[in-house]
Amino acid sequence: MSDDRRAPLDATVAGTLAGDLGAAAALMRALDDESPGAREALRAIYPRGGGAFVVGVTGSPGVGKSTLVSALVAATRARGERVGVVAVDPSSPFSGGALLGDRVRMSRHATDAGVFIRSLATRGHQGGLSRATSATVAVLAVAGFPLIFVETVGAGQAELDVADAADVVVVVTAPGLGDEVQALKAGLLEIADLLVVNKGDREGADRTLADLTAMLALGARPAPPLFKTAAARDQGVGELAHALELLRARPAGERAARRRRQAARQVVAIAAERARDRIATGLAENPALAATVDAVAERTLDPWSAADQLAEVLK
Amino acid sequence: MSDDRRAPLDATVAGTLAGDLGAAAALMRALDDESPGAREALRAIYPRGGGAFVVGVTGSPGVGKSTLVSALVAATRARGERVGVVAVDPSSPFSGGALLGDRVRMSRHATDAGVFIRSLATRGHQGGLSRATSATVAVLAVAGFPLIFVETVGAGQAELDVADAADVVVVVTAPGLGDEVQALKAGLLEIADLLVVNKGDREGADRTLADLTAMLALGARPAPPLFKTAAARDQGVGELAHALELLRARPAGERAARRRRQAARQVVAIAAERARDRIATGLAENPALAATVDAVAERTLDPWSAADQLAEVLK
Numbered sequence: 182m183s184d185d186r187r188a189p190l191d192a193t194v195a196g197t198l199a200g201d202l203g204a205a206a207a208l209m210r211a212l213d214d215e216s217p218g219a220r221e222a223l224r225a226i227y228p229r230g231g232g233a234f235v236v237g238v239t240g241s242p243g244v245g246k247s248t249l250v251s252a253l254v255a256a257t258r259a260r261g262e263r264v265g266v267v268a269v270d271p272s273s274p275f276s277g278g279a280l281l282g283d284r285v286r287m288s289r290h291a292t293d294a295g296v297f298i299r300s301l302a303t304r305g306h307q308g309g310l311s312r313a314t315s316a317t318v319a320v321l322a323v324a325g326f327p328l329i330f331v332e333t334v335g336a337g338q339a340e341l342d343v344a345d346a347a348d349v350v351v352v353v354t355a356p357g358l359g360d361e362v363q364a365l366k367a368g369l370l371e372i373a374d375l376l377v378v379n380k381g382d383r384e385g386a387d388r389t390l391a392d393l394t395a396m397l398a399l400g401a402r403p404a405p406p407l408f409k410t411a412a413a414r415d416q417g418v419g420e421l422a423h424a425l426e427l428l429r430a431r432p433a434g435e436r437a438a439r440r441r442r443q444a445a446r447q448v449v450a451i452a453a454e455r456a457r458d459r460i461a462t463g464l465a466e467n468p469a470l471a472a473t474v475d476a477v478a479e480r481t482l483d484p485w486s487a488a489d490q491l492a493e494v495l496k
Numbered sequence: 497m498s499d500d501r502r503a504p505l506d507a508t509v510a511g512t513l514a515g516d517l518g519a520a521a522a523l524m525r526a527l528d529d530e531s532p533g534a535r536e537a538l539r540a541i542y543p544r545g546g547g548a549f550v551v552g553v554t555g556s557p558g559v560g561k562s563t564l565v566s567a568l569v570a571a572t573r574a575r576g577e578r579v580g581v582v583a584v585d586p587s588s589p590f591s592g593g594a595l596l597g598d599r600v601r602m603s604r605h606a607t608d609a610g611v612f613i614r615s616l617a618t619r620g621h622q623g624g625l626s627r628a629t630s631a632t633v634a635v636l637a638v639a640g641f642p643l644i645f646v647e648t649v650g651a652g653q654a655e656l657d658v659a660d661a662a663d664v665v666v667v668v669t670a671p672g673l674g675d676e677v678q679a680l681k682a683g684l685l686e687i688a689d690l691l692v693v694n695k696g697d698r699e700g701a702d703r704t705l706a707d708l709t710a711m712l713a714l715g716a717r718p719a720p721p722l723f724k725t726a727a728a729r730d731q732g733v734g735e736l737a738h739a740l741e742l743l744r745a746r747p748a749g750e751r752a753a754r755r756r757r758q759a760a761r762q763v764v765a766i767a768a769e770r771a772r773d774r775i776a777t778g779l780a781e782n783p784a785l786a787a788t789v790d791a792v793a794e795r796t797l798d799p800w801s802a803a804d805q806l807a808e809v810l811k
Contacts, residue, residue, distance in 0.1 A: 220800055227798035241557045315799065357672065437793070444792035444799065449776050451803035456771035461764050477759035478752070483542035484630065484759065485535055488766035 190218040194225050197324050202297060205324035209299060212316040223316060230322030234429045237347030238332045239369065244355040245379040249412040249421075250330045254290055256422040257328055263295040265326035267317050269333040269343075297326055311450055314346055328429075344372040345446045348436060349428050351421075352405075353377045354393070356385035370396065373405045375424055381409035381417060463495040470494060505533040509540050512639050517612060520639035524614060527631040538631060545637030549744045552662030553647045554684065559670040560694040564727040564736075565645045569605055571737040572643055580636035581613040584629055584648040584658075612641055626765055629661055643744075659687040660761045663751060664743050666736075667720075668692045669708070671700035685711065688720045690739055696724035696732060778810040785809060 190211055196204025208226075212219050238250050250266060257264040290296040299321075301313050314331060321329050333343050344350055352373035357380070370376075376397075378389050390409060397404035406424060410417035464470050473490050476482035505526055511519025523541075527534050551568075555561050565581060572579040605611040614636075616628050629646060636644050648658045659665050667688035672695070685691075691712075693704050705724060712719035721739060725732035779785050788805050791797035 223800050224798050227800075228795045231795040243556070243558075319798075441789060441793040444802075445779065445789045447799045448789060448792060448802045448806055449772070449779055451799055452775045452806045453768070453772035455803065455807065456775065457764070457768035460767045460771065464760065464764055474756060474760045474763060477763060478756040480543045480546040483539050483634075484762045484766055485538050485542075487759075487763045488770065491763055491767045492770065 190216070190222040194222050197226065197320060198229070200325040202294065202324065205297070205320050208320050209317055212320070213313055223319060226323045227319050230319050233318070233322035233327050233329055234349075235318055235322075235329045235331060235347045236425060237343035237350040238330055238353060239334070239343050239350065239372075240353035240355075240377075240379075242334055244353045245412055246332050246334075246353050249353055249377065249379050249410060249418070250332050251289060252410075252412040252415050252418040253330065253422055253425075254296055255415070256418055258290075258293065258295055262328060263297075263326050265318075265321035265324075265329040266296065266298045267314060267321070267329065267331045268298065268300045269314055269331060297321060297324070311345075312454060315447065318346060345443045345450070348439075349374045349425060351375045351377060351425075353379050354389065355380040356383050356389040370400065371402075374428065375408065375421070376405050377408045377410055377421060379410050379412055382411040382414065460491065460495060464491060467494060505531070505537040509537050512541065512635060513544070515640040517609065517639065520612070520635050521614075523635050524632055527635070528628055538634060541638045542634055545634050548633075548637035548642050548644055549664075550633055550637075550644045550646060550662045551740060552658035552665040553645055553668060554649070554658050554665065554687075555668035555670075555692075555694075557649055559668045560727055561647050561649075561668050564668055564692065564694050564725060564733070565647050566604060567725075567727040567730050567733040568645065568737055568740075569611055570730070571733055573605075573608065573610055577643060578610040578612075578641050580633075580639075580641035580644040581611065582629055582632050582636070582644065582646045583613065583615045584646060612636060612639070626660075627769060630762065633661060660758045660765070663754075664689045664740060666690045666692060666740075668694050669704065670695040671698050671704040685715065686717075689743065690723065690736070691720050692723045692725055692736060694725050694727055697726040697729060775806065775810060779806060782809060 190208065193204050193208045193211065197208050208222060210216075212223065236253075238246050238253075240246050247268065250268075254264050254266060290298065299317055301317065314333075318329055318331065331343055331346055350372050352369050352375070354376075355378065376393065378386055378393065380386065381390075386409065390407065393407060394404075397407070408417060408421045408424070410421060412418060464474070470491060473482065473487045477484050477487045505523065508519050508523045508526065512523050523537060525531075527538065553561050553565050553568075562583065565583075569579050569581060605613065614632055616632065629648075633644055633646065646658055646661055665687050667684050667690070669691075670693065691708065693701055693708065695701065696705075701724065705722065708722060709719075712722070723732060723736045723739070725736060727733060779789070785806060788797065788802045792799050792802045
């Protein structure tokens with residue numbers, strides 16, 4: 182067996198570690214596709230990525246997350262630091278092609294080699310997206326991007342994933358999205374390290390701030406700091422960027438408990454995703470199981486008993 | 497072993513099949529909690545639930561899904577039919593308590609015994625919500641509710657779940673949620689059997705309708721029918737309800753292919769969720785695996801290799 186066959190991504194990994202962005206992009210694609218050597222490549226880079234600071238940015242559609250991230254990127258670039266952006270779109274499970282708007286909003290950084298932007302959309306199921314996000318963050322962290330924003334629509338599993346992947350979670354809302362119960366669900370409040378009311382120049386912004394402050398006062402835990410921004414006009418972004426830098430400057434010891442919780446969830450998620458892939462592939466490849474599915478479709482068998490049969494056959 | 501121990505939910509199942517709503521609610525709770533006998537109970541009721549027509553209603557936060565469902569419920573009740581509503585909230589993974597707004601919007605039906613409303617929020621992960629939704633629908637279907645609305649925020653896994661559980665998917669949007677790229681992602685368009693622009697009395701509604709029509713014209717498949725409603729004023733709801741009835745009247749043969757696809761996905765989802773539970777429990781119960789998680793948290797081990805170790809130990 183030649184060395185090439187044993188570690189086909191060695192050169193790509195070395196290039197990534199040397200800060201070659203072409204190599205980093207190739208490595209991300211290889212990880213996405215689970216190319217030969219992908220696992221070894223991840224194993225090689227992961228231990229070196231602990232120094233990057235990962236900021237999750239989440240919130241409902243239409244609150245201006247991409248515009249806010251773009252403004253935070255500009256603030257980062259103004260102080261000369263390189264920055265990575267991972268834009269995760271869990272609401273495009275079928276086409277994977279709905280990130281046009283995000284790309285437009287990010288276009289001010291399109292020609293800046295100090296900014297690396299990667300869009301990810303679901304392929305089939307959530308687990309794959311979570312895996313792709315972790316892998317992309319791991320590559321950016323070793324390719325010379327000490328600050329990484331992970332932007333995702335806040336709903337369901339995606340916000341758990343962002344909380345698992347990030348050192349700090351920024352939850353964004355905006356006025357005019359219907360009442361606050363709808364616009365900012367309790368689950369989002371609970372994962373927020375910082376809270377932002379974006380589109381703060383719009384009518385109703387102060388009402389939204391007041392409503393949020395009241396909601397937070399009712400909460401069990403100390404309220405996260407609240408910011409008002411108008412990212413499209415770069416208003417309030419400096420204050421938010423400064424708050425992020427203060428959190429980033431915390432000693433590593435303060436982040437240890439969080440990182441352990443995250444590690445446990447990440448490991449379970451990866452193992453669970455592999456189990457799911459094995460099950461889906463097993464069902465597709467085993468013609469005997471087709472009759473089981475037919476029976477469920479015809480309601481002569483319930484899906485829970487069918488899952489038992491599936492687990493038994495694939496054991 | 498007494499009969500009581502062998503089938504502890506027999507009486508509850510019998511009550512549910514006889515249309516006793518207290519029994520149905522008790523059965524739902526028992527299924528949620530995975531009480532002893534839950535599996536047998538599902539096995540007993542599932543084959544009898546094939547006649548119910550399940551309508552999924554999904555869309556971004558703030559488009560007025562609950563108000564629209566409430567208006568559709570009123571239209572159903574006006575013709576004397578009983579109707580079930582399952583309100584699924586995947587954006588409350590931690591607290592499970594963000595459905596207050598939905599309950600307020602549904603309150604016009606609170607005293608009507610012909611309407612059964614059940615709210616579900618995630619507990620920990622998406623799979624559990626999907627399972628709880630299927631089980632709730634199965635109970636409603638045999639408890640005398642021939643029409644069931646499943647309302648969920650459209651994002652990520654949740655919209656796949658609603659597409660898997662429903663005979664028809666209604667995708668709802670509204671004007672004023674930011675641009676259409678944000679407000680109605682491609683993934684949602686692709687699962688829509690019917691499309692609704694709600695809040696149709698608002699400024700920009702006709703622009704939203706025109707934008708959607710243009711987007712749909714670009715799509716690969718035939719465009720789904722498009723409706724304009726103002727659910728809060730009961731406008732346009734009759735037309736939508738009529739369209740649903742036409743789809744409901746289709747011969748069962750036309751739904752067979754869809755039901756088979758759904759059955760396959762449902763069985764995989766259940767089996768995958770069980771695998772995930774086994775993994776999470778295994779990690780929590782095996783102290784030897786704590787060191788593996790610590791190593792990931794300290795970045796001396798990558799999470800992918802840790803997942804391999806986990807799978808090996810739990811095999």
